[in-house]
Amino acid sequence: MEAPDFELSSNNRTLQKHKATYTQIIAFGFLVIIVVGAGLLSLPISSKDNTWTSYFDSLFTATSATCVTGLVLFDTYTHWSVFGQLVILLMIQIGGLGFMSVITTVSIFMGRRISLHERKLLMQSAGNTKLSGMIQLVRRIFFGTLIFESAGAILLATRFCPEMGFLEGIYNAIFHSISAFCNAGFDLMGKFEPNSSLIHYQSDPVVNLTICGLIVIGGLGFMVWNNIIKAKLDFKHYSLHTKIVLSITAVLLISSTVLFFILEKNKNFAGLSTADKWLHSFFQAVTPRTAGFNTTDLSSLSESSSLLTTVLMLIGGSPGSTAGGIKTTTFVVLFLMAFASSRKNNNVVIFKRRLSDDTLKRAxxxxxxxxxxxxxxTFIICSIEPYTIRQILFEVSSAIGTVGLSMGLTPSLSVVSQSILIVLMFAGRVGGLSLMLVLAENREPVALMRPVEDILIG
Incomplete structure (x- = not known):
């Protein structure tokens, strides 16, 4: 009687060992969307000249769209047909919200019951820490997204329609509103000049501030939205996560705006009015937060501004949002760890709360x-490309931070370098730690405690 029980238990452990984890399912889901999207983009119907686009070029574009990055090999307006642009827009929306949020939203409207397994997947995808209230959170994500993107489209339409005509203006307003909210950076401004992004509207406060507002709101994260809806404007009743996100977002926006103004007012922004200089500085402070739009030629930025932009791209937005990067909360934790260590304090405290050791390790x-x-x-690409380390570091940081800002290098890079950028974009969207867990989550830890010994640090 004991042998069959042992055999059954052994088989169960084997099945459990090879069962896909939530992180692996999410990563695989993004991969499927990218592969299918690349197939659609490679079709003749997706290009304006009605010819086939190479699958690799389509794969790069699909990865950039699904991972809400914005790096492109072709100008979106001049190369892709309306069908191709709509495929890109759909991938941006799915990639920005997370494919599980989209699937769950469709299931809710169809009246289908959401299983426990799907709720856990959704929790992982949305970056939530609690299983309860997930369906309500998805509803808020859907309606919040609809409200913000619609409001953004209406504001942008007031500028686009008079210049482009009603239908084309509405289409462009919707496209850019979704792209901005999802922090994607794809644009259709190639009608004025290929790869010009929003330079045509660089002095338009309505376009600039609308795009900035959508980027910031999309980059705050769904958990922050949910918390603000529940606690209203009572900062004291916000969760620790929300307090940190709102505080560091304000600090980064204000400080980087001032720095860009100081660094560029007599250089790249020379000749502009003081109001336009501040508008350009604010836009330049917002867009590296993984958005990818630009209102100025990035290759003309000073060395200091390029470095500041690179740092902002690596920090990115907030967890559980449409943004990428190491995330604002990770940046705060690292800073607090360094500060606490310098004072020989083992406890990392913020807003009268102590952060757990697990949080510190993950950061x-x-x-x-x-x-x-x-x-x-950066090392690999520098060894095979004839560009400066400043240019390559900028492109690499833009890719892994899912930003999309570029100095114009990406289309001229070799296939090897472009392949590296594809991997970086995917890793940036799924998450560096999550991608590592995809490969290691099912491995059983070794139950062995090694002897402890100190080494010199610093």
Whole structure:
């Protein structure tokens, strides 16, 4: 009687060992969307000249759209037909909200019951820490997205329609509103000049501030929205996560706006009015938060501004949002860890709350993975491309931060370098730590405690 029980238990452990984890399912889901999207984009119907687009070029574009990055090999307006543009827009929306949020939303409207397994997947995809209230959160994500993107489209239409005509203006307003809210950076402004992004509207406060507002709201994260809806404007009753996100977002926006103004007022922004200089500075402070739009030629930025932009791209937005990067909360935790360590304090405290050791370890792991990927990728691309380290570091940081800002290098890079950028974009959207867990989550830890010994640090 005991042998069959043992055999059954052994088989169960084997099945459990090879069962896909939530992280692996999410990563695979994004991969499927990218592969299918690349197939659609390669079709003749997707290009304006009605010819086949190479699958690799389509794969790069599909990865950039699904991972809400914005790096492109072709100008979106001049190369892709309306069908191709709509495929890109659909991938942006799915990639921005997370495919599980989209699937769950469709299931809710169809009246289908959401299983426990699907709720856990959704929790992982949305970056939530609690299983309860997930369906309500999805409803809020859907209606919040609809409200913000609609409001953005209406505001943009007031500028686009008079210049482009009613139908084309509405289409462009919807496209850019979704692209901005999802922090994607894809644009259709190639009608004025290929790869010009929003330079045509660089002094238009309505376009600039609308795009900035959508980027910031999309980059705050769904958990922050949910918390603000529940607690209204009572900051004291916000969760620790929401307090940190709102505080660091304000600090980064204000400080980087001032820095860009100081660095560029007599250089790249020379000749502009003071109001336009501040508008350009604010836009330049917002867009590296993984959005990818630009209102000025990035290759003309000073060395200091390029470095500041690179740092902002690596920090990115907030967890559980449409943004990428190491995330604002990770940046705060790293800073607080360094501060506490310098004071020989083992406790990391913020807003009268102590952060757990697990949080500190995850922050260190994520930052280490990102920085290692950036350094290795930059080294490899530098060894095979005839560009400066400043230019290549900018493109690499833009890819892994899912930003989309570019100095114009991406289309001229070799297939090897472009392949590296594809991997970085995918890793940036799924998450560096999550991608590592995809490969290691099912491995059983070794139950062995090694002897402890200290080494010199610093």
């Amino acid at each position: 260190s792991a994520i930052s280490s993975i990102y920085l290692t990927a950036v350094l290795v990728s």
